[in-house]
Amino acid sequence: MFGEEFITWLTRIVDILLVAFVVYKLITIVRGTRAVQLIKGITVILAAWFLSSLFALQTMQFLMNLVVTYGVLAIIIIFQPEMRRALEQLGRGRLFGRGPTPEEKNSVNTIEALMRSIRYMAKRRIGALISIENETGMDDYIETGTPVKAQISSELLINIFIPNAPLHDGAVIIQNNVLSAAACYLPLSENPFISKELGTRHRAAIGVSEVTDALTITVSEETGDISVTKNSEIHRGIDEDRLRKMLENQLLKNVKTRWQWGGRKNG
Template sequence: MQETFFDNLTTGTIITSIIDIAIVWYVFYLMFAVMRGTKAIQLIKGIFLILIGRLVSNFFDLTATTAIFDTVLEWGFLAIIVIFQPELRRALEQLGRGSLFKASSSGTKVTTEKLHKDVLRAVQYMAKRRIGALIVFEKETGLQDYIETGTRVDANISSELLINIFMPNAPLHDGAMIIQTDKVTTAASYLPLSDSNVIAKNLGTRHRAAVGISEVTDAFTIVISEETGHVSVTHGGKLYQALSPEELEESLIKNWTSIQDIKEGGGLFARK
């Protein structure tokens, strides 16, 4: 009688296979946990598209296209090491500190309406007194690379906190404040400056940084000019200047509500 695959299965083999699969899945989970909150997630999507393209080209017997995909995949390992170098370094550092295996805790959830009021109150206060400010709201694309350039705050959002951070001569007033969901994560962070020629020359570094971060991520940003007190916002690589309080509130509700809905949805990629 011909042997089948199931005839060779034993209890020990089954247990070993389950442990093997569990370890592999846990390693992948840790990789995603480390890359979560960074731009590496977008690069992973690109890798999946390359793999799908390879399968499709092979299915339709596209010789030249398949050869190109094979070359990309052949050198992909070295490219991944170069591209993901910051994430790999961060993973090793977290592994050494033992923080990679700690469960993240979710803070106290505050109502969206209160958060909007606190931000609007702080922005209006600073605009009237021409206090320069740059506030970045993280959306789907993680801002961890820029968070690490600033000073960690990890505090609940309040109008008093936002105003105090940006007060002139305060230690953290230079640079950008980054907000994740309902927390002020960091202050005095450095952002990439835009090279766009469309930006008016009379606008300073804050506005160029606000446009710059919106060009490389999907972040929503509020900028207050210390020269004019005008309030502007950026998203999608575009700058919208001199907004009225009503326009600012409408833009904040439209963009920040979607931010919270995305992150409070849970799942592996939800940042808590």
């Protein structure tokens, strides 16, 4: 007898937990869409329907019955895109998977903005110097530049480094997926073994990598080559695939990617 009651209660608990989980995932899907307003409207209608039944308001109850009867069809027609997206995610097996956190979404947006802007500047040989803070703070270098405190976008980065723009001379520093400052001065490396082909931007990238664990991207205005500097090493001639992997390694802490440098090391 005890075993049957235990199984019954366990089944009910599992049933409730599954329903709660499904409702939670549906909420995450509709969050930020028009369906949020739909849910609010449905809540009001259900409340009116319940009150009309409770207080025997026949006219109101008749109207609510009509709304509920024909409202389902209206919902299917009006909110077809949201329902299609939910079904697509279900078909891909993503409905019940772990969704990205806000921090991961911000990091992905930062990576995409960096890739688009660097691709644009490299093709047009627009010099750029972008340093991404890691564990070691870069507040001292941020204070040397102009505060920006803006969301990162490719348009913003490109406009900063356009020749003769007010902030193009110096480095952009990114902290926690925020463009903290532009026109920052980074320490120049005094390493005598650095190739004499490298200019001030590259020496600054190496210099900041000698005193911090930041990842610094340099675009040469002479050749358009992309260089990445970290841990006192500069690697030149980086292609887009390797650059993306490096950015993921730096910005997405939970993504298991290896550093795939390639290119020419230290000149």
